[in-house]
Amino acid sequence: xxxxxxxxxxxxxxxxxxxxxxxxxxxxxxxxxxxxxxxxxxxxxxxxxxxxxxxxxxxxxxxxxxxxxxxxxxxxxxxxxxxxxxxxxxxxxxxxxxxxxxxxxxxxxxxxxxxxxxxxxxxxxxxxxxxxxxxxxxxxxxxxxxxxxxxxxxxxxxxxxxxxxxxxxxxxxxxxxxxxxxxxxxxxxxxxxxxxxxxxxxxxxxxxxxxxxxxxxxxxxxxxx
Amino acid sequence: xxxxxxxxxxxxxxxxxxxxxxxxxxxxxxxxxxxxxxxxxxxxxxxxxxxxxxxxxxxxxxxxxxxxxxxxxxxxxxxxxxxxxxxxxxxxxxxxxxxxxxxxxxxxxxxxxxxxxxxxxxxxxxxxxxxxxxxxxxxxxxxxxxxxxxxxxxxxxxxxxxxxxxxxxxxxxxxxxxxxxxxxxxxxxxxxxxxx
Numbered sequence: 001x002x003x004x005x006x007x008x009x010x011x012x013x014x015x016x017x018x019x020x021x022x023x024x025x026x027x028x029x030x031x032x033x034x035x036x037x038x039x040x041x042x043x044x045x046x047x048x049x050x051x052x053x054x055x056x057x058x059x060x061x062x063x064x065x066x067x068x069x070x071x072x073x074x075x076x077x078x079x080x081x082x083x084x085x086x087x088x089x090x091x092x093x094x095x096x097x098x099x100x101x102x103x104x105x106x107x108x109x110x111x112x113x114x115x116x117x118x119x120x121x122x123x124x125x126x127x128x129x130x131x132x133x134x135x136x137x138x139x140x141x142x143x144x145x146x147x148x149x150x151x152x153x154x155x156x157x158x159x160x161x162x163x164x165x166x167x168x169x170x171x172x173x174x175x176x177x178x179x180x181x182x183x184x185x186x187x188x189x190x191x192x193x194x195x196x197x198x199x200x201x202x203x204x205x206x207x208x209x210x211x212x213x214x215x216x217x218x219x220x221x222x223x224x225x
Numbered sequence: 226x227x228x229x230x231x232x233x234x235x236x237x238x239x240x241x242x243x244x245x246x247x248x249x250x251x252x253x254x255x256x257x258x259x260x261x262x263x264x265x266x267x268x269x270x271x272x273x274x275x276x277x278x279x280x281x282x283x284x285x286x287x288x289x290x291x292x293x294x295x296x297x298x299x300x301x302x303x304x305x306x307x308x309x310x311x312x313x314x315x316x317x318x319x320x321x322x323x324x325x326x327x328x329x330x331x332x333x334x335x336x337x338x339x340x341x342x343x344x345x346x347x348x349x350x351x352x353x354x355x356x357x358x359x360x361x362x363x364x365x366x367x368x369x370x371x372x373x374x375x376x377x378x379x380x381x382x383x384x385x386x387x388x389x390x391x392x393x394x395x396x397x398x399x400x401x402x403x404x405x406x407x408x409x410x411x412x413x414x415x416x417x418x419x420x421x
Binding site: 020022025026029030032033034036037038039040041077079080119120121122 | 279283286287290293294296297310370374377378379380390391392393395396399400403406407410
């Protein structure tokens with residue numbers, strides 16, 4: 001009796017071994033896929049932030065792009081970046097960054113700009129002279145549940161100081177400072193040069209491409225084949 | 226919790242080190258599965274050997290289900306996982322160039338390095354061509370920059386475009402992959418090669 005049982009068990013094993021790998025794979029993956037199709041998606045991280053989270057983001061500075069990063073993106077003509085100037089129209093016309101849109105804070109809620117602000121294709125970067133207005137714009141958009149919105153750190157004032165008029169560091173400054181200075185000078189040249197008085201020239205007239213000191217924004221895990 | 230490096234649980238150097246170890250493992254498995262033979266990859270096109278298709282698609286659907294379950298358990302935040310931007314012109318022309326290169330050369334970038342590592346001359350030539358291509362692309366970048374960046378469509382995901390949930394799409398892809406494996410095995414019987 002026992003021997004008979006054993007042989008049957010062996011037969012079962014043999015039978016299993018005869019199943020094609022494709023069928024075994026199907027037996028494992030289809031039930032798993034059915035489970036994952038049946039359960040709701042995990043939405044424990046909604047885009048709309050609680051007020052504590054907003055405070056946390058502001059203190060972390062997670063909403064900022066630095067001037068160097070933006071200058072780099074402008075020169076690379078990165079199509080995923082949309083600069084948004086939140087200053088009044090006349091200030092915008094006097095000077096603005098290449099490729100920027102003008103959406104004054106007062107117009108921020110108008111339907112005209114809804115498609116620009118509430119989308120998941122491009123990365124919006126707000127800027128103003130300082131960072132007060134741009135941060136206001138960022139908070140308004142974030143509280144409305146819009147994603148992909150960021151702020152230019154230091155605003156145009158800092159932009160003018162660093163990118164348009166880079167200051168040569170002291171002789172005793174660390175090498176990092178000199179690298180930053182060279183980068184900014186090269187940026188300035190590629191962006192058309194000059195100071196605030198000079199009208200901004202579009203990035204397409206860029207001269208020589210500067211050597212970019214890569215410091216990518218740690219936002220997402222990159223992948224590839 | 227995850228992704229580990231984005232949430233700064235591990236440093237980016239540790240991340241690279243882990244990638245290095247995984248890469249060695251990946252290369253070892255590719256080589257020991259016979260993928261360093263150019264006939265293996267060309268076989269997918271001619272139908273006599275579809276192992277490459279089966280292996281890579283099995284890896285893809287396993288990883289897909291794994292990520293979705295990890296997300297379900299709250300172990301990984303999928304919104305922090307990078308999705309490549311879509312540029313229509315680049316994607317389509319790049320696909321055609323890569324596909325033609327796979328058939329003509331009999332390698333994909335991964336298997337060519339495997340073949341080169343064991344000293345296969347055709348793989349060494351393939352890797353040489355790969356670097357030549359990179360060099361020409363890099364040096365001639367201003368010529369095709371406009372084309373390269375044309376047709377920007379953001380960071381779309383297939384399930385968002387189709388308007389279905391991630392889970393339903395995953396189920397459809399698993400079923401599609403299994404159907405493809407079935408067709409592949411049918412093709413292997415239909416177009417056998419004696420000399421292979």
